[in-house]
Amino acid sequence: MQIVSCPSCGAEVKFRSHASVMAVCEYCSTRVLKDADAVKDLGKMSSVLEDYSPIQIGTSGVLGGRAFNVIGRIQLRYAAGMWNEWYLLFDDGATSWLGDSSGLYTVTTARDTQPPLPAFDELEPGGMVRVGSERMMVSEVRTADCTGGQGELPFKVAEGWQAKVADFRRGSSFVTLDYSDGPEPVVYTGVSVTLEAMQCQLLREDEQIERSAGRYRGKLSALDCPSCGGPINYLPGQTANLLCPSCNAQIDAASPKAQVLAAGERVDRVPTTLSLGAEANLNKQRYRILGVMVREDDEGTRWTEYLLYGARSGFSWLVETDEGWWRAGVMPEWPAWEQTGADTVMLDKIMYEKLYDYGATVIYAAGAFNWRVQVGDHVRVFEFQRGQTRLAAELSTEELIWSRSTPVAADQIKAWFGVAVRGKARRAQATEKGRYGSAAKKFIMVMLAVNAIPMLLNFGGTLVFNLLGALAIFLPALFLDSIDKGDKS
Incomplete structure (x- = not known):
């Protein structure tokens, strides 16, 4: 472990991992760059939103028989929401990332992968592509903005830094391609995990989460709609994307002051x-x-x-x-x-x-x-x-x-x-719409199959009776389906 003094406030800043190149001072949020035997002040880092995650710097656990500690964190936001990436340091010196999104957790580790690797702009969710020797389905493609950080990190990151990543799945196999540094991606293999299976210790208690959730270093977000003033049933820190029940305004609550993303028209509940x-x-x-x-x-x-x-x-x-x-x-x-x-x-x-x-x-x-x-x-x-x-x-x-x-x-x-x-x-x-019509069609097909031979022997006469029978079955079915539709609308 290397301990240095923050160039801004003088507080101790710890570097536990040799792979860490930057740490965020927990007292003044200064980004401290480790450069040989010196340290540099890279400016302030935005505070993370103290959300509902039970994980925190210092959380420990075991994965694959190896003990680890959480030593860093970045918080990322994209069009559909936000998530945390926790930086893990194992006792043997290896590092990984613990993705934390809406209570789902994945651990990813960098690996060397031979081409072919797809280009970022060619990827679409649901498509099948080849990642090395594996044929996998694209599960997610996103460009995310870094909105805050804590602790040690293996690269320089600041407000405005973007992550360009794509996820791929095949059964239980999980791969992430990180295009943040250029067109040639870094490949990470992943596995879905649970906090219980990793025997996590030093997690935040429910009471601690309730006290801190929704705070930017002590500042609470407003709970009244900034657009119409109507109350929103909102749990601080649980979620950051709000829809006002009164005026339908879209509100971003992941900031010290709730902001209206898009005005809405007053709608009936x-x-x-x-x-x-x-x-x-x-x-x-x-x-x-x-x-x-x-x-x-x-x-x-x-x-x-x-x-x-x-x-x-x-x-x-x-x-x-x-x-x-x-x-x-x-x-x-x-x-x-x-x-x-x-x-x-x-x-x-x-x-x-x-x-x-x-x-x-x-x-x-x-x-x-x-x-x-x-x-x-x-x-x-x-x-x-x-x-x-x-x-x-x-x-x-x-x-x-x-x-x-x-x-x-x-x-x-x-x-x-x-x-x-x-x-x-x-x-x-x-x-199940059209259930009567669907049943009628099946019955008519059976009826025609049964009468196939009589139709061959006496086509004209038999066909007329079959057509009349089909209409007698299908028209009432259409009527019943129309009543069904009216009941549901």
């Missing part, structure tokens, strides 16, 4: 079964609804998604559809999908068959979210099912995300939240 701020006890953990989002498919069917947050479990979803309730969570490990649009995926040696393929558009959103959401956001959804479990891939222009959902009884929702589920049980989700 959409009635929902569960309200913003509602709390529930799930598996002996306290959860709270931070955001509510209503989405619509290509045929006009709507459903409601509630964003839940638990201090130790992170983010998850409750989804209220015409089929009933579902509980969903983002998957840290992906199923094997040969290519976007393929009819099957494999997860844990179990085959899932494609159930639906449709577009989904946000038509209403309110509250706080861990990514930037707005009305009009559109994704393509691919759903797969095996038994009671569904897997869903959501593809946008920026990323591909997989989630897993299981059904939840309405009575269970009542038990969790202590509220009655309003309205009658709804019937079908995004893709």
Whole structure:
């Protein structure tokens, strides 16, 4: 360990890793450059947002039988949200990065990889590319701005520094290409992890998170909408992207003063079964609804998604559809999908068959979210099912995300939240439209197959009766589908 004095305030600045070239003074936020036997003042570094992450400088753990300590951190922000990269120093002197995004964690380590490596501008989420000897699917492409830093870092970084990165997945394999320093990327291999599996110690307690969350060195963000003054049910530090329930303004709360990103028009509140701020006890953990989002498919069917947050479990979803309730969570490990649009995926040696393929558009959103959401956001959804479990891939222009959902009884929702589920049980989700017409078509095909031989022997007479029978079946089905559509609109 090397200890130097901060050129700005004189406080001790520690360099634990020989690979570290810069450290941020914890007292005055000066960026201190380690240059041979001297140190240089590189100017101030923006303070990080003290968010909901339980990790902090000094957190320790074990990965792959090797002990590590967290010695540094950078905070990055891109169009859809923000995340932390924690700099890890292992006891053997090796270093890695611990990605921390909405309660999902990955550890990445630099490796040498032979060409071919794709160009950054050629990458699109959902595409298949070759990374070295592996054929992988592009999961995310983003350019992010560094908004703050702490502790030791292996490179010079300042406000305005940008990271250009792309993530790739194939089953449990995870690779990141970092194009921040030029067209030739640095290759990192990754693995999904949990804090429990890494036996993490010296994590922040819930009470400490609640006290510090949302502060820039002691400054609290406002909770009133800067656009209309209306109250927003916002938990400081839990989320940084807000949508005012009253005026629909988009608000960035990841700064000392909440800023309006886009003005909105006053909208009528959409009635929902569960309200913003509602709390529930799930598996002996306290959860709270931070955001509510209503989405619509290509045929006009709507459903409601509630964003839940638990201090130790992170983010998850409750989804209220015409089929009933579902509980969903983002998957840290992906199923094997040969290519976007393929009819099957494999997860844990179990085959899932494609159930639906449709577009989904946000038509209403309110509250706080861990990514930037707005009305009009559109994704393509691919759903797969095996038994009671569904897997869903959501593809946008920026990323591909997989989630897993299981059904939840309405009575269970009542038990969790202590509220009655309003309205009658709804019937079908995004893709059961035209169910009567679909059934009628299948019956008509069977009828024609059964009468194939009589039609060959007496084509004219038999055809007329078959056409009349088909109309007698199909027209009432169309009428019933129209009633279905009217009930759902």
